[in-house]
Amino acid sequence: MNALKNTTQKSPTFYISHGHKPIAAHANGIYITANDGKRYLDGCSGAAVVQVGHSHPAVLAAMHEQIDQLQFSYRTQFENQPAIDLGYKIVAHMPPGLDRVFFVSGGSEAVESAMKLVRQYHFHRGEHERTIFISRLPSYHGSTLGALSLTGYQPLQKPFEGTYQLYPKIPSPTQYRIPEGHTAESHAIACANELETNILAIGAHRIAGFVVEPIGGASTGAEVPHNSYFPRIQAICKQYGIPLILDEVLCGVGRTGRWLAADYWQIDADVICLAKGLGAGYAPLAAIVAKDEMVETVLSNGGFMHGFTYAGNPLACAAGCAVLDVIDNEGLVENAAKQGEYLLAQLQQLSERFDWIGDVRGRGLLLAIEFADKASKTPLPNDWKVSQTITDMAYDEGLLVYPRKSLNGIAGDHILIAPPLIITHAQCDELLGLLTKALTTFDTHYQKIAQN
Numbered sequence: 001m002n003a004l005k006n007t008t009q010k011s012p013t014f015y016i017s018h019g020h021k022p023i024a025a026h027a028n029g030i031y032i033t034a035n036d037g038k039r040y041l042d043g044c045s046g047a048a049v050v051q052v053g054h055s056h057p058a059v060l061a062a063m064h065e066q067i068d069q070l071q072f073s074y075r076t077q078f079e080n081q082p083a084i085d086l087g088y089k090i091v092a093h094m095p096p097g098l099d100r101v102f103f104v105s106g107g108s109e110a111v112e113s114a115m116k117l118v119r120q121y122h123f124h125r126g127e128h129e130r131t132i133f134i135s136r137l138p139s140y141h142g143s144t145l146g147a148l149s150l151t152g153y154q155p156l157q158k159p160f161e162g163t164y165q166l167y168p169k170i171p172s173p174t175q176y177r178i179p180e181g182h183t184a185e186s187h188a189i190a191c192a193n194e195l196e197t198n199i200l201a202i203g204a205h206r207i208a209g210f211v212v213e214p215i216g217g218a219s220t221g222a223e224v225p226h227n228s229y230f231p232r233i234q235a236i237c238k239q240y241g242i243p244l245i246l247d248e249v250l251c252g253v254g255r256t257g258r259w260l261a262a263d264y265w266q267i268d269a270d271v272i273c274l275a276k277g278l279g280a281g282y283a284p285l286a287a288i289v290a291k292d293e294m295v296e297t298v299l300s301n302g303g304f305m306h307g308f309t310y311a312g313n314p315l316a317c318a319a320g321c322a323v324l325d326v327i328d329n330e331g332l333v334e335n336a337a338k339q340g341e342y343l344l345a346q347l348q349q350l351s352e353r354f355d356w357i358g359d360v361r362g363r364g365l366l367l368a369i370e371f372a373d374k375a376s377k378t379p380l381p382n383d384w385k386v387s388q389t390i391t392d393m394a395y396d397e398g399l400l401v402y403p404r405k406s407l408n409g410i411a412g413d414h415i416l417i418a419p420p421l422i423i424t425h426a427q428c429d430e431l432l433g434l435l436t437k438a439l440t441t442f443d444t445h446y447q448k449i450a451q452n
C-alpha cells in the first residue's frame with residue numbers, strides 16, 4: 001500500500017489546492033474515521049451528499065446483490081432494471097407532470113443536461129433564437145462550462161473568462177440584508193421582477209430558460225426565499241413562456257425537510273436537476289426529471305443529442321433505489337425537518353454569544369452560519385479567511401463543516417451545517433458541542449485580529 005508517509009510528501013492526486021489531508025479509512029452512520037484513527041462527525045455530509053449516512057446496511061446489501069449480477073450495460077444497447085426502477089421511484093416523488101428521467105453521474109452533468117434538453121426542445125419547435133439562459137447572483141450550478149455560465153460566483157469564474165457564456169444574472173433575494181426601504185416581501189418581489197425586466201429587455205423569444213435553486217446551497221448559504229418569491233417567479237415564467245429549471249442538486253432528496261425544496265411553494269417546474277443525495281455518496285449518480293411533452297418533442301425529432309457513457313449505470317442505480325427506499329422507510333425527510341428545526345434554534349441561541357456571527361438560517365438539515373459584524377451586517381475582511389479558519393478549527397475538534405468564502409461584499413463568509421438525514425437528537429447535541437468548542441477557539445483568535 002502506498003499510503004502517504006508524511007505531511008510533506010506530494011500526493012499524485014490533486015483537487016483544489018495544496019494542503020495535507022488525512023486519508024479516510026472507514027465510515028459508519030454520521031462518523032468518518034481517518035487512517036490515523038481520528039474520528040470526525042460528518043456535520044456537512046461531505047458536501048451535502050451523504051443523505052442516509054455512511055455504510056448503511058440496506059444500501060450495501062443492494063449494491064452487493066447488484067454487483068454480482070450486472071455491473072454495466074450500455075444505454076444504447078440495453079435498458080437495465082435498476083435504472084427503470086429508480087426512474088419510477090423518482091417520478092413517484094415528483095410534482096405532477098414531471099415523469100421522464102434522464103440519468104447522469106453528477107450535479108454539473110445534470111445542469112448541463114437540463115440546459116441542452118431545453119435548448120434542443122426549442123430548436124425542434126423552430127424557436128432557434130432561444131439561446132440565452134437567465135440565472136442568479138450569487139449562485140452555484142456546477143463546474144462544466146455550461147453550468148459555469150449559469151453560476152454567479154466570480155472567484156470560480158475569473159480564470160475561465162472567455163470560455164463560457166456571459167448569461168444575464170438577476171439578484172438572489174436575501175432575508176438577511178434587506179435593502180433600505182424594503183420589507184422582506186417587497187425585496188423578494190423586486191428580485192423576482194428583475195426576471196421580467198431582463199425578459200423584456202432581451203426579448204422573450206430569445207430566452208431559453210430560467211435556472212434557480214429553490215433554497216440556496218453553498219452559494220447563498222442556505223438562503224430561504226420569502227414565500228412571495230416563487231409564486232411571482234412562476235407567474236413571470238408562465239406569462240412569457242419561459243421554461244423554469246430547478247437546480248435541486250444540493251437542496252433536493254429530503255435535505256430541507258421536504259422531498260424537494262420546491263415542495264414548500266408547489267413550484268410547477270419544467271425540469272428538475274437532482275444529484276448529491278440521490279447516490280448519497282454510494283455511487284456517482286444524478287438525474288434530470290422533465291415533462292413528457294418536452295422529452296417527446298426531442299425524442300421524436302431524432303433523439304436527445306446528448307449523453308454520457310456512465311448514464312444509468314446499474315450499480316449506481318441499484319444504490320439509488322436503496323437510498324430512496326431508506327429515506328422513505330426510515331422517515332428521513334420528516335427527521336430532517338424535525339432535527340433541522342432543533343439545530344436551527346440551538347444555532348441561533350449559540351450565535352448570540354459571538355458578535356461576529358451575523359446570521360443563522362436555513363431549512364431542514366440545510367443550515368448556514370454567516371460571519372459578519374452583528375450590528376452592521378458588514379462581512380468580515382476577506383483576508384481573515386473566517387469560514388476556512390473556523391472549518392479548520394472544527395476539523396481539529398473532529399467536526400466537518402463546509403466553508404464558503406465571502407462574495408465580494410454581496411454576502412459574508414459562511415459555513416454550511418448539513419449532517420446526514422439520519423442524525424438523532426443526541427447526535428445534534430454532540431455536533432453542537434464540537435461546534436461550540438471551535439467557535440470559542442475562533443473567538444479568542446478574533447479578539448486578537450480585530451484589535452489590530
Ligand code: PMP
Pocket residue numbers: 047106107108109111140141142143213217218247248249250251275276
Ligand atoms: N448545482 C448545485 C446547486 C450544487 O450545489 C452543485 C455542487 N456543489 C452542483 C450543481 C454541481 O454538482 P457536482 O459537483 O456534482 O458536479
